[in-house]
Amino acid sequence: MALQAVKGMYDILPDRMRKFEHVDNLFKYFLELYGYELTKTPIVEYTKVFQKDNDTSDMVTKEMFTFTMNHKDSLTLRPEGTAGIIRSFIQNKLYSGELPVKLGYIGEMFRYERPQKGRQRQFTQLGIEALGEKNPLLDAEVIALGYSFVKTLGLKAISVCINTLGDNSSRMAYRQALKAYFEQYRDLLCLDCQNRLDKNPLRILDCKIDHDKEFMANAPKISDYLSAEAKAYFDAVLAGLDLLNIPYVIDESLVRGLDYYTDTVFEVKSTHEASGAQSTIFGGGRYDSLVEEMGGPDMSGIGFAIGEERLILLGEAEGIFEEEKPSLDVYVIDLLASDPYVLKVATALRNNGYKTEVNYKKRSLKAQFKSAERFKARFIAIIGEDERNDMTVTLKDSLDKSQVILRFDELLEYLDEKIGD
């Protein structure tokens, strides 16, 4: 069988790569604006890094690329960015300096899931984590960073959903209440939800099948189980968003997949039809206990991760990218079939900052002109026997089709005048 890429993993070819570059650059700009520093952690971690005690999410139980090397440690291709960053934060004792520590990352993540639109087995996340400070204004600021990044990129059809899970004790109490409530209706729940009832009752709330059933309406609400502090905290986050003019929707069924979140959780979704079943562009939230659980100091953190492929998919649907391949300054036509003088000219051009392409192939002048056109070359330099012998270049301007013969040492000066800024 012919060789092919692994299922769910895709090549990023030049046309698409330009879009990734564009998105990456804007993201890096926002990191700078908000004082986050770019970091890189390994793609592979010990499996323990991703396995929390009493974690019930499917992602951790069955959707990871996990393997064992030399019958020793179990390793896992990272399914998300936060755990690795926190491991690094603890291992490198970053908590001993100025707080919060604000880190950003761009990297590949791996999840063993069935691929579909907006879901790949290898995908890229752009993320940030702010560690070591718990303040509702910081929460608002983190959301603001992501929101304005996505807005500045050019996406229009987006909506910010936010919720609070309360602190650990609020959350526990709520979870118990939900479980008790749904237990009464166990037989009425769909099969998936009967399963969720034991594993993760919060997830029942946003089940698509059971959503409209009668007993849903009276299910306990998180807002009734929040401690006074948790309630005040959430209100302060919302006030922060109001202040920043960020529109949001409070969604009490928003619980997020990973179990470590406490207090603020949020998701930014696309409302564009092209998003298919995967409409979440980015999501994140605050985690009070994760750092400590992983062996670090008792510090809270907050972060989010953006799915870059999804972002690009939507960007394409909303037409925010320039499709044009970058143009060339000069295309050098070689009529002599690989004469060193041709390379000398091309190199001189490149050394002076002109994007230059050379034809090395032996083919007709006509074919070379067509090639130059495909590259969208502004100038076409023709080198044949006469030019080589006289150390000149025939230069044709593709805009007005005018043509001049220049001595080699005049060429750069001429171009500087024509296109140099």
Add this chain to the structure above:
RNA sequence: GCGGUUGUGGUGAAGCUGGUUAACACACCAGAUUGUGGCUCUGGCAUUCGCGAGUUCGAGUCUCGUCAAUCGCCCCA
């Protein structure tokens, strides 16, 4: 892990109830035009229909399997 749909050249695709030379268009290459881009014209470009079996005198067309893509469920960025 579960379900639906699809799979013909570089691309978009035609191919009727199985009948033997796999349309057409674009792109690409060459030439007409041996130093000039467009147009036009001429010619070239799938030993073969994702892959493997089977049914048949005969399979791109039917059956099974397999791989892949795609959409949805689950889960999630």
